[in-house]
Amino acid sequence: MSKVKNNIKLSVFEVRIKEDRCKGCQMCLFYCPGKCLELSSKLNKKGVKFAQYKEKNNCIGCGFCYFICPEGCIEIYQK
Amino acid sequence: MKVKFSRPKSLNDIETHYCAGCGHGILNILVAKVVDELGIREKTIGVAPVGCAVLAYKYWNFDVSEAAHGRALAVATGIKRCHPDKVVFTYQGDGDLASIGMAETVHAANRGENITCVFVNNACYGMTGGQMAPTTIVGQKTITTPLGREPESGEGWPIRMAELLSGLKGVCFSVRAAVFNPQKVMQTYQYIKKAFINQIEGRGFSLVEVLSPCPAAWRKTPLESMKWIKEEMVKSFPLGVIKSG
Amino acid sequence: MQKINKRKLMSGNEAIAEAGIIAGCKFYAGYPITPQNELIAYMAQNMKKRGGIFIQAESEIAAVNMVLGAAAAGVRAMTSSSSPGISLKQEGISYLAGCELPALIVNVMRAGPGLGDISSSQSDYFQATRGGGHGDYFTPVLAPWSVEEAVNLVMLGFDIADYYRNPVMILADAIIGQMMEPVGSFNKRQFRKKIEPKDWALTGAKGRPPNSIKSLFLQEGVLEQHNKKLKKKWDKIRKNEQRFFIFDTEDADYLVVAYGSQARISLEAVNILRKQGIKAGLFRPISLWPFPIKGLKKIAENVKKVLVVEQSLGQMVEDVRLCLPEKQIYFLGRAGGGVPSSGEIVKYINRKLL
Numbered sequence: 001m002s003k004v005k006n007n008i009k010l011s012v013f014e015v016r017i018k019e020d021r022c023k024g025c026q027m028c029l030f031y032c033p034g035k036c037l038e039l040s041s042k043l044n045k046k047g048v049k050f051a052q053y054k055e056k057n058n059c060i061g062c063g064f065c066y067f068i069c070p071e072g073c074i075e076i077y078q079k
Numbered sequence: 080m081k082v083k084f085s086r087p088k089s090l091n092d093i094e095t096h097y098c099a100g101c102g103h104g105i106l107n108i109l110v111a112k113v114v115d116e117l118g119i120r121e122k123t124i125g126v127a128p129v130g131c132a133v134l135a136y137k138y139w140n141f142d143v144s145e146a147a148h149g150r151a152l153a154v155a156t157g158i159k160r161c162h163p164d165k166v167v168f169t170y171q172g173d174g175d176l177a178s179i180g181m182a183e184t185v186h187a188a189n190r191g192e193n194i195t196c197v198f199v200n201n202a203c204y205g206m207t208g209g210q211m212a213p214t215t216i217v218g219q220k221t222i223t224t225p226l227g228r229e230p231e232s233g234e235g236w237p238i239r240m241a242e243l244l245s246g247l248k249g250v251c252f253s254v255r256a257a258v259f260n261p262q263k264v265m266q267t268y269q270y271i272k273k274a275f276i277n278q279i280e281g282r283g284f285s286l287v288e289v290l291s292p293c294p295a296a297w298r299k300t301p302l303e304s305m306k307w308i309k310e311e312m313v314k315s316f317p318l319g320v321i322k323s324g
Numbered sequence: 325m326q327k328i329n330k331r332k333l334m335s336g337n338e339a340i341a342e343a344g345i346i347a348g349c350k351f352y353a354g355y356p357i358t359p360q361n362e363l364i365a366y367m368a369q370n371m372k373k374r375g376g377i378f379i380q381a382e383s384e385i386a387a388v389n390m391v392l393g394a395a396a397a398g399v400r401a402m403t404s405s406s407s408p409g410i411s412l413k414q415e416g417i418s419y420l421a422g423c424e425l426p427a428l429i430v431n432v433m434r435a436g437p438g439l440g441d442i443s444s445s446q447s448d449y450f451q452a453t454r455g456g457g458h459g460d461y462f463t464p465v466l467a468p469w470s471v472e473e474a475v476n477l478v479m480l481g482f483d484i485a486d487y488y489r490n491p492v493m494i495l496a497d498a499i500i501g502q503m504m505e506p507v508g509s510f511n512k513r514q515f516r517k518k519i520e521p522k523d524w525a526l527t528g529a530k531g532r533p534p535n536s537i538k539s540l541f542l543q544e545g546v547l548e549q550h551n552k553k554l555k556k557k558w559d560k561i562r563k564n565e566q567r568f569f570i571f572d573t574e575d576a577d578y579l580v581v582a583y584g585s586q587a588r589i590s591l592e593a594v595n596i597l598r599k600q601g602i603k604a605g606l607f608r609p610i611s612l613w614p615f616p617i618k619g620l621k622k623i624a625e626n627v628k629k630v631l632v633v634e635q636s637l638g639q640m641v642e643d644v645r646l647c648l649p650e651k652q653i654y655f656l657g658r659a660g661g662g663v664p665s666s667g668e669i670v671k672y673i674n675r676k677l678l
Contacts, residue, residue, distance in 0.1 A: 024099055031260060064261035065261075067264040068261045069104075070099075070104025074084075076085075078083045124397075136534075139534070142527070143536045144536065145540060146389065147416065153392075154392055154396070157389070183382065190379075
């Protein structure tokens with residue numbers, strides 16, 4: 001489910017996270033089978049380190065992060 | 080770009096008041112997803128009684144009534160009997176459903192009210208800071224059981240509502256689910272959907288008990304909470320379909 | 325509004341139930357308690373037949389909350405009970421008031437406190453007229469003195485409830501509930517104001533934004549705003565919904581104030597006193613909340629002394645004292661199921677007031 005472009009593996013999926021809604025529970029990070037998400041280094045409006053989508057990743061669009069997010073602030077798009 | 084997973088339409092686009100890692104957030108979304116998928120947003124009426132979910136009317140984009148502590152199924156009975164063509168569900172916690180509202184719960188179930196009941200079991204009174212609930216497991220420390228729940232010293236055993244209600248004729252579907260990982264969340268979604276379909280088909284009372292994390296009251300991180308459900312809570316509350324038919 | 329064509333002998337309880345059905349009540353939930361059992365039985369026999377919903381609830385608390393659900397669904401709903409059951413219903417009544425939902429609650433009073441006795445009493449006056457449950461609220465209270473009036477007040481009660489979006493209580497006593505009287509063409513609509521359609525009700529959010537029924541307001545200042553809004557409504561009710569009945573008051577020196585069945589007994593006492601040449605009159609509040617202050621002040625202007633008679637140890641008398649601070653107020657009451665007789669009232673006036 002990924003295509004190779006300029007020697008970088010790019011997923012056909014894109015995970016969009018509303019960073020200001022994120023409460024930093026980190027469940028999406030933990031349950032992502034491809035470990036495509038990471039914690040930000042900066043803080044959001046709430047003052048928490050929010051989940052963000054890694055630039056390089058192997059997202060398979062499974063939706064685990066979407067289902068486990070209690071805030072409903074994750075959406076997944078297919079290119 | 081095509082949307083694969085998006086926020087349900089039956090959910091308002093606002094921030095929730097729930098704590099980080101709260102199971103209510105997950106379940107509010109699941110209910111909204113089910114309502115979306117069944118295309119019943121315009122005829123769904125929810126009842127959210129006292130507990131952390133009492134503010135759910137803000138989040139759901141359909142008609143919602145609050146109810147007094149424990150009275151959700153009485154209020155839902157009134158609504159459903161007046162509007163039998165609408166889809167009426169309650170969204171209750173354990174203190175509400177299994178303690179103060181035990182009479183309302185058992186009798187609504189026993190009358191076979193054609194209502195869907197989503198029961199969020201987090202083994203404590205979350206909104207008031209984490210006191211012992213009827214579903215608190217043996218040994219679990221809460222504000223009011225500082226040494227851990229001790230049945231021998233008169234604090235009772237955890238009540239298994241899904242099993243208890245399954246013995247009633249009016250109940251057509253009784254199941255216990257959990258949301259401790261994404262797979263279980265998806266399974267819970269299927270159960271809730273089934274419980275709504277049962278109502279649409281006029282089968283009677285459906286209960287979906289969901290073991291749900293309350294990291295704030297459990298004094299655990301969200302991930303520790305999920306682990307605790309998986310490793311400890313399910314021992315007292317076995318998962319699975321208890322009654323269907 | 326249809327009417328009962330034939331004059332019929334009915335108990336107060338049955339007549340209240342019939343009036344509810346005629347008034348368009350489509351939902352009734354109740355729980356057995358003496359002395360209102362005929363009411364729930366009548367509803368059980370008639371509601372379903374006539375297109376309504378009847379539920380025997382598992383408790384008074386459940387019954388009033390079912391009524392709350394039905395009211396939230398936009399349906400005319402009522403419940404009934406007697407004193408100990410009404411105590412349980414107070415939770416729901418407070419929520420009804422907080423959520424601004426119209427409903428009718430019938431209290432066929434019996435003696436208390438506690439389990440008390442099943443005989444007639446008027447000892448729930450405070451509970452009925454001062455809100456009764458928790459929080460800042462009032463419930464309009466209507467007290468009938470005959471079976472026929474009970475019927476009219478049920479219809480009026482539903483209209484007041486719908487117009488103001490507030491629960492209304494019918495405060496009858498066991499005598500009114502149990503007494504049988506002929507009732508007939510009571511189709512008079514006493515309420516003239518236009519009742520708006522219930523566009524706030526929960527009917528499914530089809531073609532409109534979602535409705536919510538709630539009484540929880542957590543943000544700072546929001547509840548206070550809500551309370552102020554409710555107060556405005558209650559001020560309006562205070563102004564518009566005072567009701568009373570007077571008899572022989574034009575030249576009265578001695579005014580008897582009583583409500584419900586006790587007013588009926590007091591009327592007989594007034595008649596006896598008149599025959600004795602004593603200028604007595606009767607003032608009967610029909611609305612206990614709002615208390616008919618304007619009427620009582622005016623009627624009592626020229627009377628010498630006032631006697632309040634109640635089937636309690638003195639509850640309404642406090643409102644009369646507040647209303648008439650200049651007057652000498654006497655009180656005659658019996659509790660625990662005791663009913664002051666006309667003879668006792670006549671004797672009391674002769675001994676103490678003259």
